[in-house]
Amino acid sequence: MNKGRLLLVPNTLDLGAAEVELQDVLPLGVIRQAAALAHWAAEDARSARAFLKRVAAVVPLARPLQETSIRELPRPRKGSREPVPAAEWQALLAPALAGHDLGLISEAGLPAVADPGAALVEAAHAAGVPVLPLAGASSLLLALAASGLNGQSFAFVGYLPQDAAARTARLRELESTSRRLQQTQLIIETPYRNAALLAALLASLAPETRLSV
């Protein structure tokens, strides 16, 4: 039996903001492919359903939403540093192994980039399930493109430590790396910590260091 594929489906970037028109930010071809899928692996089931409702307003779903299978990605146990067992990722691939295309979707943006899902992609490769990334936007690269900072050499380093002293030490390290390698450093933060992060950036970085928010 032929295996199904793992389709990496981009979500919109309007999570927590005013909702944009789906066709303003996602290609029609991607919306059509999403509408055809009956099996999903999702960072968050509720936001995946919300996405599919937006899709359905443009292209009818191949199968009603209540008959669409949406399984959430496994998360590491709270307080545990143990990775999720490989078997849990493999179990998510069951629809693809049974011949059905399977969608992977995040709450926002591209799956598996600054978001969970890379382990599922790795499991797909190991199981011989073809992986197809669909065209979509990443908040990281839109921010980089719009910044005017160096887009020929850059690094995404995730979150900074929450502890103030550790955060300052990490910022100094990233500033030094950016200068030594001429490499833009991209960091992210949750909205409710933005003000504290901005204050730390202004207090820690050298005046000649360029910053884009």
Added chain:
Amino acid sequence: MNKGRLLLVPNTLDLGAAEVELQDVLPLGVIRQAAALAHWAAEDARSARAFLKRVAAVVPLARPLQETSIRELPRPRKGSREPVPAAEWQALLAPALAGHDLGLISEAGLPAVADPGAALVEAAHAAGVPVLPLAGASSLLLALAASGLNGQSFAFVGYLPQDAAARTARLRELESTSRRLQQTQLIIETPYRNAALLAALLASLAPETRLSV
């Protein structure tokens, strides 16, 4: 007078490959915004015109192609390491300063990321021209998402040196960085050097280093 905006317009990723359907990879909203622009700054004028012909097949252009202004981004003089003078970038902003929206487009993918244009974005910020990135795909992040490699920490480092000894030294350095920082290293190569690069990767990297092509 109100200034126009600098719109960062994503191009498709099918340069040099079979042409895909424009609506499969670009949002309708982006196609509409591109069709409305009469002023462009382009990495390559010929490919910008080809892009606008594909746009016109979906949404009529606001102004005929032969009346659309397309200016190429300035390039550093051959053999010179001098950067392009800032005045040349500022000159490109003339339409925006005169109140017209201006599009920036690459031969493929997102402008100003792994492509020229960041200096124009920087000049726009300096001149108070609003910069608006439009949703589009980057080959770098689609490749990263589809690789199953670490998408929580990654760096884009551009091209490797062409000289064999220098290339090997650089590969060893990147391999060491990837291990030390648990950071995926993204490199690019022009198609006609792919085979030589792959051979160098296989010869230089440790067997346990994971590679996605």
